[in-house]
Structures are given as structure tokens and as C-alpha cells.
Amino acid sequence: MTTTSKKNKAIQKEAEVNVKTKYTTPSFYSKQRIWSRFVVVAGVIVYIWYTSKDGKETSLGRQKEILQQRGQAFQCDSDYLEEINSFPSCIPKKCGRYISDKIVTINDVDILLKIAKRGFALGGSDGGASILDLHSGALSLGEKFINVYSLDKAKDVFNAADLVAYKIVKAKIQHAIAETFQIGIDSLHLTHPTFFSRLNSLDARTIHDEYWHVHVDKEVYESFHYTSLLYLSDFGKDFQGGRLIFLDSPKNNITLEPRKGRVAMFSSGRENPHFVERVTSGVMRINIVYYTFRFCGR
Numbered sequence: 001m002t003t004t005s006k007k008n009k010a011i012q013k014e015a016e017v018n019v020k021t022k023y024t025t026p027s028f029y030s031k032q033r034i035w036s037r038f039v040v041v042a043g044v045i046v047y048i049w050y051t052s053k054d055g056k057e058t059s060l061g062r063q064k065e066i067l068q069q070r071g072q073a074f075q076c077d078s079d080y081l082e083e084i085n086s087f088p089s090c091i092p093k094k095c096g097r098y099i100s101d102k103i104v105t106i107n108d109v110d111i112l113l114k115i116a117k118r119g120f121a122l123g124g125s126d127g128g129a130s131i132l133d134l135h136s137g138a139l140s141l142g143e144k145f146i147n148v149y150s151l152d153k154a155k156d157v158f159n160a161a162d163l164v165a166y167k168i169v170k171a172k173i174q175h176a177i178a179e180t181f182q183i184g185i186d187s188l189h190l191t192h193p194t195f196f197s198r199l200n201s202l203d204a205r206t207i208h209d210e211y212w213h214v215h216v217d218k219e220v221y222e223s224f225h226y227t228s229l230l231y232l233s234d235f236g237k238d239f240q241g242g243r244l245i246f247l248d249s250p251k252n253n254i255t256l257e258p259r260k261g262r263v264a265m266f267s268s269g270r271e272n273p274h275f276v277e278r279v280t281s282g283v284m285r286i287n288i289v290y291y292t293f294r295f296c297g298r
């Protein structure tokens with residue numbers, strides 16, 4: 001920059017200052033203007049802060065809502081597609097996550113709750129998560145698992161009528177999954193494990209107690225294609241925490257508040273990484289069932 005141009009700039013600045021002082025508005029208006037500018041600037045700051053936050057949460061369902069069905073369909077993960085592509089009758093290949101409060105009745109839930117409470121009364125983990133699998137008989141006890149059917153008391157706990165009711169509940173959910181994901185009911189099979197889970201705020205004693213890690217169901221058990229959770233207790237009433245969180249994108253988590261009788265159904269592949277938030281107080285009970293395309297196309 002030459003000295004003359006510097007000089008010119010200085011002169012220009014001086015002129016601007018003169019213009020400003022010359023046309024200064026009366027103090028009433030200037031106060032108003034300062035105030036309105038402040039409002040605009042504050043608005044911009046709030047907007048930037050909000051949009052640049054680490055991310056946000058989108059609710060898939062709150063405890064207070066009663067929903068016929070709500071959810072989203074989306075592309076399956078490529079691993080999942082590759083596998084089911086080799087079984088042509090498994091199409092259409094719909095992935096996604098849905099919830100419904102209308103699949104099972106409160107009467108159904110009360111029967112399952114009775115089975116769960118009686119079963120867990122015979123055992124229970126020393127840490128925060130206990131399971132009871134009526135198929136294999138596995139029941140958490142301390143830091144281990146026992147076979148609930150080896151206990152004498154088990155005979156009094158599980159009566160035939162309750163077990164039939166449990167079977168019917170599983171069939172209802174199976175039909176809902178088949179309908180939601182457009183799969184022939186004959187192609188969709190229950191797979192193991194299916195279990196009751198009881199979660200509380202105790203510190204973990206073993207790895208089995210750590211239910212709050214992000215995971216993909218299909219990476220835990222390869223045979224899984226769909227996962228269902230039936231909530232037997234209410235978020236905010238029976239317990240705090242315990243929401244189901246899907247990691248949708250780095251900027252957005254999809255949250256689900258448990259509601260007694262609510263069913264969550266989702267494809268088990270990498271399109272649905274999720275975790276359960278730690279329960280901070282109270283006791284949460286759920287029934288978890290996995291489904292598979294077993295014989296389709298083979």
C-alpha cells in the first residue's frame with residue numbers, strides 16, 4: 001500500500017466519522033435501535049448455539065402417549081441385505097424401527113409380569129441386570145446363572161395357563177412384525193434366546209450386568225433378523241432412566257420411553273445400533289424376543 005492510499009483511507013474514515021456525528025439520532029431512537037440490535041444479535045447467537053450443539057434427541061414415543069403404531073422404515077445395512085438376498089423368498093427387505101401400544105393387552109402384560117416376578121424371586125443378579133429365559137431355564141443368580149427348572153420351587157411358579165398366555169403374546173408380536181416388515185408369517189420364526197430382563201440401578205458385577213453399551217443385536221447373535229421388546233413397566237413411574245436409544249446419526253439419537261404394554265420392533269442389523277440407558281432408580285422389567293428368517297428360500 002502506498003502512503004497516498006493510506007492517507008486517502010484515513011481521510012475517508014474521518015469523513016465517515018463526521019457523517020455519523022452529524023446525523024446522530026435523538027437518544028430515544030438510538031436506545032431503541034441498540035435494543036433491537038441486541039435482540040437480533042441474541043437471536044443469532046441462540047440459533048448458532050442450538051444448531052452447533054453436539055446433537056439432538058428425537059422422541060420415538062413418550063411414556064404418556066398411547067400409540068397405534070409409530071416408526072420409520074429405512075434402508076437395511078448391506079451385511080443384512082447380502083445375507084437375506086441369498087434367500088429369495090425373504091423379500092421384501094424392509095428394515096426400520098417401530099413401536100405400538102396396541103399389540104398386547106394390559107391383561108397379557110400382567111400375566112407376564114407375574115411370571116417374571118415369581119421367576120426372579122428365585123434368583124437375581126448381584127449387579128444391575130438379571131435375566132430369566134424360560135426356554136433354556138437360565139436364571140441369573142449372584143454372579144452366575146442357574147437352571148430354574150432344577151429348583152423344586154419352579155414347579156409352583158410357572159403354571160401351564162400362564163405359559164400358554166406367554167406363548168400367545170409371543171405369537172401376537174410375531175404377527176405384528178410380519179405385518180409391519182411385510183414378511184410372510186411362515187417365513188418368520190422365533191429364535192433363541194427369548195427372555196425376561198430385570199434392570200435396576202445396582203453397579204455391575206459382571207459383564208452381563210452392563211446393558212448400557214451401544215451394540216448391534218445381529219453382531220451378538222448372527223441369526224437375529226428382528227428384535228422385539230415388550231415393556232412390562234412404566235418409565236417415570238416404576239423406574240427412572242432405562243430409555244431405549246437408537247443412534248440414528250452422529251447428530252441425532254432417537255429415544256423411546258418405556259410404557260407398560262408397549263412393544264418396540266426393529267430390524268437387528270447395523271442399521272439399528274442402540275443401547276438402554278442406565279436405570280437410575282426403581283426396577284424396569286421387559287420381555288425380549290428375537291426373530292429370524294429361518295427357512296425362507298432354502
Ligand SMILES: *[C@@H]1O[C@H](CO)[C@@H](O)[C@H](O)[C@H]1NC(C)=O
Pocket residue numbers: 054055056057214245247250251252253
Ligand atoms: C447419543 O448417544 C451416545 C451414547 O450415549 C452419545 O455418545 C452421543 O453423544 C449421543 N448423541 C447425541 C446426538 O446426543
